[in-house]
Amino acid sequence: MTEALTLHFEVIPRQAVDELRRLIDRTHYQSGKTRGEFLGCYADKADLKRLAPDFAFDESKERVAVGAAVLQQGCSYANPRGRRHLAAEHFPKLKLDLLARNVIVQRMGLALISRVAVEPGLQGLGIGTNLALACRRQASILYPGTRFVEVMTSRTRHEWEQIKKQESSGGDFLRAAGFRLAPFTTRAKNPKERGGRDRVLYYWAPVL
Numbered sequence: 001m002t003e004a005l006t007l008h009f010e011v012i013p014r015q016a017v018d019e020l021r022r023l024i025d026r027t028h029y030q031s032g033k034t035r036g037e038f039l040g041c042y043a044d045k046a047d048l049k050r051l052a053p054d055f056a057f058d059e060s061k062e063r064v065a066v067g068a069a070v071l072q073q074g075c076s077y078a079n080p081r082g083r084r085h086l087a088a089e090h091f092p093k094l095k096l097d098l099l100a101r102n103v104i105v106q107r108m109g110l111a112l113i114s115r116v117a118v119e120p121g122l123q124g125l126g127i128g129t130n131l132a133l134a135c136r137r138q139a140s141i142l143y144p145g146t147r148f149v150e151v152m153t154s155r156t157r158h159e160w161e162q163i164k165k166q167e168s169s170g171g172d173f174l175r176a177a178g179f180r181l182a183p184f185t186t187r188a189k190n191p192k193e194r195g196g197r198d199r200v201l202y203y204w205a206p207v208l
Helices: 018-027 045-051 083-090 101-108 127-142 157-165
Strands: 007-012 037-044 063-073 110-118 148-155 199-206
Touching: 007 127, 018 037, 018 063, 018 110, 037 045, 037 127, 045 063, 063 127, 083 101, 083 148, 083 199, 101 110, 110 127, 127 148, 148 157, 157 199
Parallel strands: 110 148
Antiparallel strands: 007 037, 037 063, 063 110, 148 199
């Protein structure tokens, strides 16, 4: 069924991101304004009527926003433990403990996906996975010099234990998009504000 859903991706100018920002605010577990480049995911009206007849949308539009992602330069406001997994494989001589965070981002050539949001009624149709793939393709265009894309997402301890047991990428849209999951996590700050999500998972993938 996912093969029949035609998706279109577009980097939206910052002065025109209100629709995508509202989608993210409605559906993403993290609150607060995010900065970066907004990537919109759009589906054809005919596909939506056929594959998701119960999904309500503005039928005056031929293409409908069904997902969004925000891409920015790599994380320099924190130093996630999971980044050591990427460094060990591709930057074994890099002394992370001796470098400033912004220098690490520059040396490793990092971009960050800070948000991925999909309309709840359309989850399971491959939209999140394709958004993550689109970000891998766009990262080096939007941020020249980018070599790897990183993602940090919060989960509860129980969810983390379940994810570790999974041998395949089933149910994990980031691994389905070719991201590697670091085998260790960072303790989340203010887990109550994250719905009890007290573990920060780290994913990474090379650009496409």
